Amino acid sequence: MTEPILRLHGVEQIYTSRNAAGSGWSTVRAVDGVDLDVREGETLAVVGESGSGKSTLAKLLLMLNRPTAGEVRFRGRPLAALGPADRQAYRRQVQAVFQDPASSLNPRMTVARMLGFIVRRHDLAPPAEVRAFLARQLAAVGLDPPESYLDRYPHQLSGGQQQRIAIARAMMLRPAIIIADEPLSSLDVSVQAQVLDLMRDLHQATNVGFVIISHDLGAMEAIADRTAVMYRGRIVEIGGAIYARPCHPYTRLLLEARLSLDPRRGRIRAMSAAARPEAVAAAAGGCRFRGRCAYAVDICARAEPALRTVGTDGTLAACHRAEEVGAEPIAI
Ligand SMILES: Nc1ncnc2c1ncn2[C@@H]1O[C@H](COP(=O)(O)OP(=O)(O)O)[C@@H](O)[C@H]1O
Ligand code: SF4
Ligand SMILES: [Mg+2]
DSSP states (O other), rough: OOSEEEEEEEEEEEEEEOTSSSSSSSEHHHHEEEEEEETTOEEEEEEEEESSSSSHHHHHHHHOOOOOEEEEEEEEEGGGGHHHHHHHHHHHHHEOOOOOHHHHOOOTTTTHHHHHHHHHHHHHHOGGHHHHHHHHHHHHTTTTOOOOOOTTGGGGHHHHHHHHHHHHHHTTTSSEEEEEESSSTTOOHHHHHHHHHHHHHHHHHOOEEEEEEOOOOOHHHHHEEEEEEEEEEEEEEEHHHSTTTTOHHHHHHHHHHTSSSSSSSSSHHHHHHHHHHHSSSOOOSOOGGGGGGGTHHHHHHOOOOOOOEEESSEEEOOOHHHHHHHHHHOOO
16 A cells, blocks of 8 residues: 555543633643544545544644654655655645634635735746636635635635635645545535535545545535545544444444434534543543443453454444444444
């Protein structure tokens, strides 16, 4: 297999902040020992409850955060060791799209001015051809007629149009991969499907890879080659078949919550408020999911399960009973 474009090895991100009373410090292990390969051209979804460390993972992949331990590699080279030229190459190749397009676009600039900066900085087109170049970029993200969007300000665009501009900005440099943190969640449901279709079309047309963070398992099932499930800073399951054959009890819980409810969205967030992961005793050693797990047995209190291969379809799961869990049909 070819070398992964991004590789995390033993990555940990601890945040330290003043506690609410201001009388001391508290620490949060937002990402806690993650190993992850992101392959060239794949669409990798990352799902999990709010607070499970998904955005921190995205920031680590984007080099916006420096890990407190472990290593992130870009095409085999540790990010921490990249020189200026390689760092610039990385910045071009690994692009970001964020949740709220309105706040990621400069409100005081027209689309042409905002994107024109990037064209000039990277010398993507001769000065006389910048507008025509930009029009092609907007056409490629489905803005039609593209010229009519060039002189608009962000507030003159709908949320879906803004997110298309943000995607056009990310695509302009022909990146190898786009890291998108909840790119759908600020959009109306009907617009979400269109933006998802756009990402799929771009993937097919250019082979750009995506890491898409989302609460919406239904949407991710439709688009992802593989899906990683995060729970309290760890990847507890990853694979291409987790929707049909979940091997971790937490993945089952997420899927059953989705299946038992009418349409998508909302439920996972609601569930996370009702059963706060941090409310579960974090006794050293055992499985961090055991306080919520219907499958827990004695060993789960003693030994933290490692992420390991389960079955033959390439799934990895961190559960002592993953084979049994995977063998059970999903209750619909
Ligand atoms: N800058 C920060 N300082 C302190 N704690 C943070 C910071 N960012 C995130 N956290 C905490 O880290 C944990 C993971 O957060 P995050 O990565 O945003 O998760 P998610 O995107 O899955 O909701 C949460 O407990 C959150 O409160
Ligand atoms: S290791 Fe045990 S507690 Fe953890 S998910 Fe598996 S069965 Fe449940
Ligand atoms: Mg987040």
